[in-house]
Structure formats: C-alpha cells, structure tokens
Amino acid sequence: MSFSNEQLERYSRHIILKEVGVKGQKKLLNAKVLIIGAGGLGAPCAMYLAATGVGTIGIADADEVDLSNLQRQIIHATEDVGKPKVQSAKETINKMNPDVTVNTYHEFVSSENIMKIIKDYDFIIDGTDNFPAKFLINDACVMAKKPFCHAGIIRFQGQLMTYVPEKGPCYRCVFKEPPPKDAVPTCKQAGVIGAMGGIIGSLQAMEAIKYITGTGELLTGYLLTFNALKMEFRKIKLPKPNGKCAVCGENPSITELIDYEQAECNGV
C-alpha cells in the first residue's frame, strides 16, 4: 500500500512523529478496531480513531439517538435524534474521513453474538454503560485472546485500564462480578459531565493507537483514574494476576459467556 498525496497531507502530523512515521500510519490504516457502545465514551473515541485513519472501525449499539444524549455523545447531532446510533455515527465518520470503512452492528452484544462480532478485530473498546456488558466484553476478549480497553465514567470521575492477553490482569481480576440485579435500589440517576466522555474516550483511543503502532506503555496492569473536581489523574498499580481469576486464571470456572441481568436503569 502506498499513500496518495491526499493521505500524505492528511496524516502529515502523524508521519512526522518518529513513533508513528509512514510505517505506523500504514499499521493504523490496516487496523480494525471495534467500539462497543456509541455513547458518551464511544462517540469521542470513534471520532478520534476515524480522524487518526484507523482503516476499519466497527460500531455496535442497539440504541437510537435521544435528545438527552447530545450533551456528551458528540458524534450525533440534533438532526440525528431518533436515528440508530450506529447509523448516525457512521455518517459522521464518513464525513470526517473517507479512508475509514465503518461496519455497524445495530444490536445489543450478548453471549449469542459477541464472539462473532469481535472475531475480526485487532482491538476492542468498551464504551458501554452497564455492568452486564462490561463483564461480557471482558470474558469474551479473554476467551478470544483479544486486547481491549475498559472505561467507565460517572459524575466528574472516570477510569480506564487495558487488558492484553497474558500481559496483565483482566477486568474480572479486579472486579469479580457485577453488582447483583436485586440490590435495592440498584441504581439512580447520578449525572455525568459531557466532557468526561471526551477525556476518557480520547484516552481509550490513545490506548488503541499505541497498541496498533506498538508505541509506549499501555495501561496494562494499571487502572488510570481521573477526578475532574480535583483535576487529578492517578495511575494505580493493579495486583499481578494470581492465577485464580474466574475467567483468565489457570483453572477458570467461567468457560462459557454469561448474560447477566441488567439492573433497572434505562439507557445512559
């Protein structure tokens, strides 16, 4: 593959970086990244990966754009309200960068479909808003030996970590299982600052870019937390996997994917 003049210009600020260069940009254009959840985290993440020139971006989301999403889900616009999020996201990406092929999955990920969806991707972004999906993505990525970046945001806080097979702890090493559905009350509206998704979702994009180009150090074995009120990042070292994890351990007790029940919260 050789670059067109347009591509040389579009990606010139990447190509000039010794950590990326022509070689790195080619890797990005050949890379396939799947974003599960086109919401607060997935929207900014998808936009940066698209602008970056990640050649294939998959987006999985079952929801339609709601007016209350627009405060943080910047890949969607006012005119997109009511449209499937995957369609709205695809249209935005197509406008941003014609080099990107967008695959859409207008469905909830479940134990039935997730292995098939993640199969062809090099890196997976967890941009979901609920714990059943977060555990499902973790377990599926561990079983399929796929790297992924977990993130969560709430109010003025966010966190992320990157799982790379055999290189460090998985999400379940840290958080053993989702909070039970019948914990009463299970959840309440707490709110989130829209820019939190921009900060943490962009960091997820950064992890994908570093993984693809083989640059720098990933958040593998670390949980990065951000408190916007204190304007404080903390990189917390996670314990090494002790071989006892229910999914990535030596004798895993979880060998089939689990569809946990969702607590009674509406979409985020």
Added chain:
Amino acid sequence: MKITVAGETKEFNEGLTIAELIRQENIENPDYITVSVNDEFADNENFPSIELHDGDAVEFLYFMGGGSYVIL
C-alpha cells in the same frame, strides 16, 4: 501509625481494619469496591478482620459504568 490511602499518607490508630478504614473514609457503596493493600487484592469477606499496619498502602477501586447512572 501511618497508612497511605489512595496516594495520601495519613495517621491512624493501631488495630485499624479495612472495614473500619472504609467507614472512616466515608467510602461510597462499600459493598461494591475492590481494595488492594500493598498491591495485593484483599478479600471482601475479610474486610472486618484484616488489620492494617504502619506503612501499608491501600487503594480503593470503584465500579464505574459508562454514564449517568450509579449503582447503589
């Protein structure tokens, strides 16, 4: 004794357990946190019996979803 909690070193009384530390620090949703002490996970069932020692470093790891809802 001195214990470092989430990066901040503070003075505590001897005999402090993880459960007591969680109470003193007003940790939100204590049933749904993961605690590490000196880079080792502590079993949640043992929070009331695990005593902390001078120089220990404790981290609280929180469940965080992806948006505007919080688990209680």
